[in-house]
Amino acid sequence: MSTTTESSSFYDNLEQMSISELLANMNKEDQTVPLAVAKSLPQIERLVAAIVPKMEQGGRLFYIGAGTSGRLGILDASECPPTYGVPHDLVIGIIAGGDTAIRKAVENAEDDPAQAWEDIQKFGFNENDSVIGIAASGTTPYVIGGLKAANEAGLLSGCITCNAGSPLAAVAQLPVEVVVGPEFVTGSTRMKSGTAQKLVLNMISTSVMIKLGKVKGNKMVDMQLSNEKLVNRGTRMIMDATGLPAEKAKEMLLEHGSVRAAVNAFEAGKK
Structure with a gap:
């Protein structure tokens, strides 16, 4: 053809x-x-x-x-x-x-x-x-x-x-x-x-x-934290969502493993 x-x-x-x-x-x-x-x-x-x-x-x-x-x-x-x-x-x-x-x-x-x-x-x-x-x-x-x-x-x-x-x-x-x-x-x-x-x-x-729910707002809240750039990006996302300072936001990100889990934990702690 x-x-x-x-x-x-x-x-x-x-x-x-x-x-x-x-x-x-x-x-x-x-x-x-x-x-x-x-x-x-x-x-x-x-x-x-x-x-x-x-x-x-x-x-x-x-x-x-x-x-x-x-x-x-x-x-x-x-x-x-x-x-x-x-x-x-x-x-x-x-x-x-x-x-x-x-x-x-x-x-x-x-x-x-x-x-x-x-x-x-x-x-x-x-x-x-x-x-x-x-x-x-x-x-x-x-x-x-x-x-x-x-x-x-x-x-x-x-x-x-x-x-x-x-x-x-x-x-x-x-x-x-x-x-x-x-x-x-x-x-x-x-x-x-x-x-x-x-x-x-x-x-x-x-x-x-x-x-499928893998984005919240316009953020990749479930992204893998595979390098420092992505850890920094996730930290900023948590800061924006919670108002936490950078050091605490990064601590929560590394503790919980994802932006979504960290923000959920923060919201649960407020209740």
């Missing part, structure tokens, strides 16, 4: 452009991405609205993808535990070819339609799990096969793709299609398509975590 992501760039003779021209033209193209995402907000809303109740019932969220798409899913999943204090197996990113493929391309890994479901099954699965397939082209066999198997197992399925009317969107129960147009370098979907996928993944995981 003819796809937008593989269509010829609006620019030519790139090697003859100055550095300034290259940067300006790439930036011009990048500015179109949020506008494309905006058109897909109703699709993203439907997907998030379906995922939240599944996760409230003990479900997990799987991302499956190959290449750049797989790496973006792993990135989003890996940032949920430190940001929101959730278990590492609540949001799971899986890439065709396994963890080796995070750094190095694994030949033909994306061409096996049965492998994604095998990879998911290594984690076990339950009826409340959700699977989001990520593929800029919407034609990746690994991702399409994974969603087909997820559907057959009774799981919720969604996708993020950058072509309209793709085979992947046809398989997904709740597709998200963000059509960003031709890439600056023809077919280089790590560029605008990758940026669009990152934006959508940010929206999905952040919205889900907020609706």
Whole structure:
């Protein structure tokens, strides 16, 4: 099939452009991405609205993808535990070819339609799990096969793709299609398509975590205290919420292990 992501760039003779021209033209193209995402907000809303109740019932969220798409899913999943204090197996990113493929391309890994479901099954699965397939082209066999198997197992399925009317969107129960147009370098979907996928993944995981109660006001009250910067951030949050001086706020944070627990303890002590 003819796809937008593989269509010829609006620019030519790139090697003859100055550095300034290259940067300006790439930036011009990048500015179109949020506008494309905006058109897909109703699709993203439907997907998030379906995922939240599944996760409230003990479900997990799987991302499956190959290449750049797989790496973006792993990135989003890996940032949920430190940001929101959730278990590492609540949001799971899986890439065709396994963890080796995070750094190095694994030949033909994306061409096996049965492998994604095998990879998911290594984690076990339950009826409340959700699977989001990520593929800029919407034609990746690994991702399409994974969603087909997820559907057959009774799981919720969604996708993020950058072509309209793709085979992947046809398989997904709740597709998200963000059509960003031709890439600056023809077919280089790590560029605008990758940026669009990152934006959508940010929206999905952040919205889900907020609706699961992992944010209070606008603060990451369950974040992991994995370095001094985050301890200092948590201390400031407690100071803002309680009026305590910095030394006492930090003491309570370290004693209770999270901003939420420290503030709850402070409120309980006032009663």
